[in-house]
Amino acid sequence: MLGAAAVLCVAPLALGSYQLYLAQLMMINVIAAAGLNLLTGNCGQISLCHSSFMAIGAYASALVVIRTGLSFLPALAIGTFAAALLGACLGYPARRLSGLYLALVTLGFLQLVQILIEEFPELTGGVRGLSVPKPQVLGYAIRSDFALYYVLLGAAAFAVFLADNLQRSRFGRAFNAVRQSAFAAQALGIPLGRTKLVAFTLAAGFAGLSGGLMAVAVGFMDPTEFGISTSLRQITFIVVGGLGSVAGSVLGAVLLTGLPEFLRGTQEYADLVYAAILLGSLLFMPRGIKGLLDDLWSLRLVRKPATP
Amino acid sequence: MTLLSLEGVSVSFGGVAAVREVAMRIEAGEIRGLIGPNGAGKTSLINAIAGVVTPQSGSIRFEDREITRLAPERISSLGVGRTFQHVELFRDETVIENVLTGLYRHHVYGLAPAMLGLRRGAEAQARREAAELLRMFELSSFAHARAGDLPFGIQKRVDLARAIAARPKLLLLDEPVSGMSEAEANAAIATARSLAHERGVTLLIVEHNMRVMMRLAERITVMHRGRVLAEGTPAEVSADPAVIDAYLGEVAHA
Numbered sequence: 303m304l305g306a307a308a309v310l311c312v313a314p315l316a317l318g319s320y321q322l323y324l325a326q327l328m329m330i331n332v333i334a335a336a337g338l339n340l341l342t343g344n345c346g347q348i349s350l351c352h353s354s355f356m357a358i359g360a361y362a363s364a365l366v367v368i369r370t371g372l373s374f375l376p377a378l379a380i381g382t383f384a385a386a387l388l389g390a391c392l393g394y395p396a397r398r399l400s401g402l403y404l405a406l407v408t409l410g411f412l413q414l415v416q417i418l419i420e421e422f423p424e425l426t427g428g429v430r431g432l433s434v435p436k437p438q439v440l441g442y443a444i445r446s447d448f449a450l451y452y453v454l455l456g457a458a459a460f461a462v463f464l465a466d467n468l469q470r471s472r473f474g475r476a477f478n479a480v481r482q483s484a485f486a487a488q489a490l491g492i493p494l495g496r497t498k499l500v501a502f503t504l505a506a507g508f509a510g511l512s513g514g515l516m517a518v519a520v521g522f523m524d525p526t527e528f529g530i531s532t533s534l535r536q537i538t539f540i541v542v543g544g545l546g547s548v549a550g551s552v553l554g555a556v557l558l559t560g561l562p563e564f565l566r567g568t569q570e571y572a573d574l575v576y577a578a579i580l581l582g583s584l585l586f587m588p589r590g591i592k593g594l595l596d597d598l599w600s601l602r603l604v605r606k607p608a609t610p
Numbered sequence: 611m612t613l614l615s616l617e618g619v620s621v622s623f624g625g626v627a628a629v630r631e632v633a634m635r636i637e638a639g640e641i642r643g644l645i646g647p648n649g650a651g652k653t654s655l656i657n658a659i660a661g662v663v664t665p666q667s668g669s670i671r672f673e674d675r676e677i678t679r680l681a682p683e684r685i686s687s688l689g690v691g692r693t694f695q696h697v698e699l700f701r702d703e704t705v706i707e708n709v710l711t712g713l714y715r716h717h718v719y720g721l722a723p724a725m726l727g728l729r730r731g732a733e734a735q736a737r738r739e740a741a742e743l744l745r746m747f748e749l750s751s752f753a754h755a756r757a758g759d760l761p762f763g764i765q766k767r768v769d770l771a772r773a774i775a776a777r778p779k780l781l782l783l784d785e786p787v788s789g790m791s792e793a794e795a796n797a798a799i800a801t802a803r804s805l806a807h808e809r810g811v812t813l814l815i816v817e818h819n820m821r822v823m824m825r826l827a828e829r830i831t832v833m834h835r836g837r838v839l840a841e842g843t844p845a846e847v848s849a850d851p852a853v854i855d856a857y858l859g860e861v862a863h864a
Binding site: 463464467468470471472473474475476478479482483485486487488489490491492493494500546 | 660661662681682683686687691692694698699700701702703707710711712713714715717718719721724725726727729733736772773775776
């Protein structure tokens with residue numbers, strides 16, 4: 303743990319500017335994936351509009367800075383809160399749905415958000431996009447990519463801390479219960495609707511935080527960045543990393559965000575490679591990298607307990 | 611004191627009547643058996659009490675409170691627990707996590723403390739209670755095993771331990787010994803008995819194994835084709851000609 307933390311703290315000194323940018327994206331994706339994993343991996347609710355909540359967080363926090371002159375951190379908090387609030391608004395009707403119907407409703411929401419961004423260009427910049435000013439944290443302007451990396455690292459660590467605590471609480475258990483047997487969950491007094499609503503709200507909040515950070519890291523917002531392919535990419539992160547596991551969210555987001563670096567020259571086929579990785583991991587490691595690591599770990603270090 | 615009372619309860623599925631005009635009273639502290647041939651409507655009745663299906667007519671009262679149209683989680687939090695005929699464990703979770711999930715309504719804390727990790731006291735209490743329950747059900751050695759990997763008889767025990775974790779006043783046991791070996795069934799019966807007596811849990815047990823029921827229940831309600839056919843002590847019920855006819859008829863046709 304400490305070793306990993308040390309590497310994360312020192313790493314940017316050894317990285318080129320493109321790698322540093324990738325490292326920033328990794329942190330951003332870790333936050334979004336951790337949120338999606340709570341909703342999909344733990345609570346079992348599919349969402350195709352995770353990127354829309356990133357968009358809401360991104361536009362809301364950027365617009366607060368641009369329009370009101372508020373500094374970055376309160377704007378980020380407002381963006382996160384706005385995303386969570388809209389997550390609750392979607393979660394309220396969606397809590398009664400599952401499977402295909404839920405997929406369709408979240409897809410509809412994704413389209414709606416895209417259209418709204420494009421239809422209000424005087425506010426959002428529309429299809430031409432929106433430039434985002436450099437962030438100010440506690441009075442200091444964050445100009446260098448190094449400084450921004452540490453801000454993002456701190457945010458990602460905080461998000462992982464929150465998700466991990468949550469998962470090991472009664473709420474995390476309720477999420478897992480709802481996914482595995484709604485019947486049994488209710489018989490134990492766990493309210494299905496309210497539990498799903500909490501999951502939708504939290505996932506949207508994490509996505510909003512991630513989006514707000516993405517806006518300042520990229521410095522420019524292009525509405526097409528928040529389309530279906532970003533949502534699918536988030537799903538790929540958690541499936542490949544390990545559904546329902548915070549470590550899985552981190553592994554999936556870090557490794558797959560870093561993938562372009564390993565796949566230079568296959569740029570046009572990047573989506574194809576992602577698809578192949580998603581299919582391959584579904585077929586060959588259904589519990590993701592985290593599950594695979596657990597298995598390897600137990601093979602090497604712990605004897606399999608005798609079956610009773 | 612009457613804990614549960616049913617008045618004219620009818621349940622039907624798409625025109626097929628599963629439960630017809632059932633009336634029943636269960637006293638606090640009682641161990642009540644509910645028996646009947648296959649298709650007699652026992653499980654439908656249990657589901658109606660637990661709120662999983664809504665009766666077309668009639669009224670179900672628990673502790674003098676109307677629960678007929680409440681959501682299952684509301685009924686559960688009033689103190690009605692249940693186990694499942696085909697066990698409904700959270701299969702991917704460990705045994706202790708299953709039992710901890712049963713404690714959801716106890717050791718309560720809010721979302722913000724949960725996320726910030728400020729709930730160690732409540733969590734520690736919950737873990738102690740869960741460990742205690744595992745000891746009671748002789749499940750301690752399986753605490754960290756994945757529930758779905760365990761043999762059926764042990765899964766049944768986990769199901770029961772999890773239901774008890776929710777601290778029910780009335781526990782609905784749907785075929786608690788089905789799929790168990792004779793020895794496991796005996797142990798389960800002993801556990802159920804001691805639960806009822808030590809924890810003051812009232813039991814309503816669905817079972818079509820007559821022998822088990824004779825040893826376990828204090829009073830037995832017999833259902834046949836959705837109706838209550840007879841009610842009384844095991845001795846009274848087993849001597850009732852109508853019951854013998856319904857049961858032996860079934861055996862003879864089987």
